[in-house]
Amino acid sequence: MLDVRRLRLLHALSVHGTVTAAAEALHVTSPAVSQQLAALEREAGVALVERDGRRLALTRAGQVLAAHTQLVLDQLAAAEADLAGLRTRVSxxxxxxxxxxxxxxxxxxxxxxxxxxxxxxxxxxxxxxxxxxxxxxxxxxxxxxxxxxxxxxxxxxxxxxxxxxxxLTEQVCVALPMNDPLVQQDFVDLAVLADRPWIMPRTDASCHELAQRACGAAGFVPRAQAYCDDFGVMCGLVEAGLGLALVPSLARRPGVALRPMKQPIYRxxxxxxxxxxxxxxxxxxxxxxxxxx
Structure with a gap:
């Protein structure tokens, strides 16, 4: 009989990649994880982990058992949910x-x-x-x-x-200062903004890739005047006249006009x-x- 608690440790190793990370996630010690995995191997009758340099990696058998464990844990979560649903008070x-x-x-x-x-x-x-x-x-x-x-x-x-x-679904818009002439238009063609400075998300964010793709489809690479993570900060810099930005309508701020693009993008x-x-x-x-x- 395979022990569910030990299976949970094997699953944690498959998800987190190292014994140390798995131990931290489950609030146990690294030696305890190693000991329980060794016990699980004895129960399974097959090697589940192997040395890969200085770390433990799952064998093919370990990968198969970890995949089955995901199903087991999902079923246990479903059972807990069904029992919780029988309670009259939600907490x-x-x-x-x-x-x-x-x-x-x-x-x-x-x-x-x-x-x-x-x-x-x-x-x-x-x-x-x-x-x-x-x-x-x-x-x-x-x-x-x-x-x-x-x-x-x-x-x-x-x-x-x-x-x-x-x-919800919302449009991605061009953020403009209120005094920008393009505010009078219902839609903005990004191609006419090729020479304008831009407020860009940081380079490792998906929003940065979105801005690059949208401007690239319009035929230009945006010239970044500033990088920041927060749409509220971006809108503040747009209001100050530092540049333009692409922001979702959920990020609307006073003092900045949001206009949809001629080629619409939705979030x-x-x-x-x-x-x-x-x-x-x-x-x-x-x-x-x-x-x-």
Whole structure:
């Protein structure tokens, strides 16, 4: 009989890549992980890990068992969710990762609505995270909900063990100072902005790749006047006349005009959870509030 607790350690090693990281994720010591993996190998009757330089790596048998373990853990989560659903009172902590503009605009309204409906029974723990970080964290079980974005010209893959719930779709717009002549137009052709300076997202963000692709399709490479992470800061720099920017309508700020592009780009905002995790009452009520707002 394979021990589920030991299987969880094997799964953690497959997800995190090292014994140290797996131990930290499960709040145990590294020697304990190694000892339990050795015991699991005796139970399985086959080598599950092997030395790869200074680290332990999964053998082919270990990879197969780790894949089955994912299914086992999903079923255990579903069982816990079904039992929790039988309780009359919804309570518990929900860990949520959200990118900046969602954290600043969607979450405050959702939190107010959540507290009005459930008081302090449902505790929301929020981490500001871009999708590139929140989706792996969700897969590792470090958060319960990841609020992520994807663009129609840049789709985003969701881990196979997770499911996505679409919250809203918004246009990506050109942010202009209020005194810019282009404010009078209903749509902006990016091609006419080739010689203008731009406020760009940092180079390792998906929003940076979006701006590069959009401007590239219009026939030019944007000349960056500034780099920053926050759409609110970008809009502030646009208002000051430092340059133009591409921002989603959710990031609208006073003092800046947002105009859609002639070749429209859309951003979809979704809440991603692990399979059956939305069956947990506390996660379900948070999802419900996000959908409402």
């Amino acid at each position: 518990g902590a929900v860990r949520l990762g959200a990118f900046v503009s969602a954290a600043s605009s969607l979450l405050p309204r959702a939190i107010r609505s959540l507290r009005a409906a459930h008081g302090d029974d449902v505790e929301l723990l929020v981490h500001e995270m871009e999708p590139e970080a929140s989706l792996p964290a969700l897969r590792r079980g470090e958060i319960d909900i990841a609020i992520v974005h994807a663009y129609n010209i840049m789709p985003r893959d969701v881990p196979v063990s997770c499911e996505s719930h679409e919250l 979809t905002v979704s809440a991603v959870v692990r399979h059956r995790a939305d069956g947990k009452p506390a996660v379900q009520v948070v999802l419900d509030q996000l959908r409402q707002v």
